[in-house]
Amino acid sequence: MGPEEYVPLPRGASGPAYIDGVVRFGSQSIGGAMDTPGNPPRFTWHTTESPAGRSYFYSIAAYLIRVGAEPQIIYDPESDLLGQLGPLTKSGRALRNDGGRRTNREGKVNIQVEVLGKAASPWTKGFDPAKKPNFRKLLAAGRAHGIPDTWPAGKPPASAAAAAKAGRNRSTWQSKGGHYGHSQVPGNDHWDPGAIDTSIVPGKPSSSGGDTGSGGSTPTGTYTVKQGDTLTSIAAARKTTPDALAKLNGLKDPNRIAVGQKLKVFGTTTSKPAAQPLQPFPGAAFFHGGRHSPVITAMGRRLVAEGCGKYKSGPGPNWTNADRSSYAAFQRKLGYSGADADGIPGQSSWDALKVPKS
Known part of the structure; x- marks a missing residue:
């Protein structure tokens, strides 16, 4: 096993920065490092106070970017669309501070999820996780970061009055990992996500x-x-x-x-899983200024997943200096040095990157 087989992770993280197949919005630069990476990891659940549906998924994401209140995740329970506005391993911007304590940056990770829906009409009613693969991917990503399937502050309150009565326990929030509602975060006064079903969120593996x-x-x-x-x-x-x-x-x-x-x-050990189709190496001459191809986008996404992305925006289909810098970082990760880490893909490094077929 070579080191190239592993996905590197930011310091203090133990799970993926990105969930496979999600829609990526904006620059992906919404926050920074966590303030208390030694504290337990958590999910924080919000609702957008809007209708659900595909069209709202895109318009609400644009609104959150415009007002600078981005979570890492936006989710539409109707269409099962899942989007990321930033990496799971960095902070979001959807919470108010608790005095001098930056609640967005609390814990090893604080994966904030804006679900399209309204607190007064819990979105989990009639929701079947078995039919929502992206929702299951989201929970799996949280578990990979070590987030336990618990609600340390109890079930989310069913009304604004109930949230005010329950209070927001600062000690619990800072010391216990698990799932929290926006209504349970100190320094905040919203009561979303409402009385969602905690057998669905976080749910259990089937x-x-x-x-x-x-x-x-x-x-x-x-x-x-x-x-x-x-x-x-x-x-x-x-x-x-x-x-x-x-x-x-x-x-x-x-x-x-x-x-x-x-x-x-x-189960049985005779069946062979289908291998994920990988993009064949297109040759070093493929990578030059003016090249426009979905292969470049797929390559860039893998470089980001490997922790080698040097992109200010993107990645995209055009071969740029950012692609070359990112690939050079990946080559150095594989042990290349000097002129060998030139940022131009070769057969060996390409095979190690495992670019999915576009």
């Missing part, structure tokens, strides 16, 4: 998905990770979920698996 310890099936063998495998593809072949396999194998980051690694698996 027992039918092989979540041992929750009445699920037991492991029946091992699987050796092959080139192009992802935990998602392995889980799909076993009719289970990535987070269940991650828990079974003690993986803090579901993306952090290596070729040759042996994983405990559920």
Whole structure:
């Protein structure tokens, strides 16, 4: 196993900065490092106080950017659209400070989620997580960061009056990881997200998905990770979920698996997971000024996921100096030095980057 098989993470983080397949909004530069990375990780749930739906998903995201009140995540429970306005490993900007304490930067991570909906009409009513793969991805990302499936301050209040009566316990907020409503954060006076169903948020990994310890099936063998495998593809072949396999194998980051690694698996061991299609190396001559291709975008996204992105905006389909600088950073990560880290992809480094087919 070479070091190139692993996804690097910012200091103090243990899970992904980005969720695969999300819509990315804006510059992705909404906050900074956490003030108290030694404190437990948490989700903070908001509602947009707007209707749900695809059109609102895009317009509300634009509004949050315009007013400088971005969370890391925006989610539409109607369409299952999931968007990121910034990396999960940095702070959002959707909370007020608690005096001199910056609540946005509380904990190892503080993943803030704006859900399209209204506090007075909890969005979890009639919501079926089994039919919402992006919602499940969101919870899995939180679990990868170590966020426990608990509500330390209790269930979110059902009204503004109930929120005022319950108060906002500063000691609980600062010392306990888990899920919080905006209504439970010290220094804030909103009462969203309302009385959402805490069996759905945070919910539990499906027992039918092989979540041992929750009445699920037991492991029946091992699987050796092959080139192009992802935990998602392995889980799909076993009719289970990535987070269940991650828990079974003690993986803090579901993306952090290596070729040759042996994983405990559920179900039969004869089925072979479908490998994620990877973009073949297009040749060094492909990468030059004026090149416009979705391959460049896919490459840039992988460089960002590897912690090597040097982009002020993007990445995008045009080959730029930012792409070259980012690729040079990735080459240095692989151990290249001097003239070898020139920012122009070669066959070996390209294979290590694992760019998905565009």
